Amino acid sequence: MAEEEQVFDFGTKKKKKSKEKKEKADKDDEPQEEVKLQGVDDWTPGPMKPYEDLLARLYKIIEEHNPTVGNKERYVLKPPQVVRVGSKKVAWVNFSEICSMMKRPVDHVQQFVLAEFGTEGAIAGTATARAEGQGQDGQLVLKGRYQPKHCESLLRKYIKEYVTCEMCKSAATLLRKDPSTRLTMVECSKCGASRTAASIKAGFHAVTRGDRKAAKQAK
Structure with missing residues (x-):
């Protein structure tokens, strides 16, 4: 009987470590020294202060360095007063008073209102208004049925574009x-910033019978 051939297992060949890897491994195995920062061991936490005290301290510092930042001014206007004039017109009673509070010319605000509403109107007391017997002096008579909420929304848009400073949000402009x-x-006038305001664009204007008659006479 033939002897069975023996199989010998030599295992995997062991690779030799390179010199650099061996030095790096030895270095990692060495115990590392603890790094101590100077003065850290001597530091002790101070007493905890309430949030309200820290907030009051912050406001005090801001007020000392820049008083205008801590105190925010409120810009208050009277609400628009609108009354019916006949069946097709309304009168903005306190229009001139609101223009004075905004420190803006009546003509400029009137031009903006007429352009945004796309309607016709005149200030009572002018030659056009006197000829038609409209309202009292200082009122803006508008053609159409507008309510106070419409005028208030228009004022907000005007203030944002032509009154408020974009940098410090002040109304002193x-x-x-x-x-x-x-x-x-x-x-x-406060921060000295300046910007270009958008030009007033004419809104929709419905052609009336009077406009057609005036156009025929012009020809």
């Missing part, structure tokens, strides 16, 4: 026209 560029500028 001036509206002037640049003579060289003929652009309308909004200049802030």
Whole structure:
């Protein structure tokens, strides 16, 4: 009987570690020294202060360095008063008073209102209003049935575009026209910032019988 051939298992060949890897492994195995920061062991936490005290301290520092930042001014206007005039017109009673509170010219605000509403109107007391016997002096007579909420929404839009400073949100601004560029500028009296205001664009205007009659006479 033939002897069975023996199988010998030599195992996997053991690779030799490179010199650099061996040095790195030996270095990692060495105990590392603890790093101590100077003065850390001597530090002890201070007493905990309430949030309200820290907040009051912050406001005090802000007020000392810049008093205008801590005290926010409120910009208050009277609500628009609108009454019916006949069946097709309304009168904005306190229009001139609101323009004075905003420190803006009546003509500029009137132009904006007529353009946004897309209607016709005149200030009572002018030649046009006297000829038609409309309202009392200072009122803006508008053609259409507008309510106080419509006028209030329009005022908010006007204040944002032509009154409020975009930098500090102050209402202490001036509206002037640049003579060289003929652009309308909004200049802030508090922070000194200036910006260009959008030009008033004419809104929708319905052609009436009077407009057609005036066009025929012009021909």
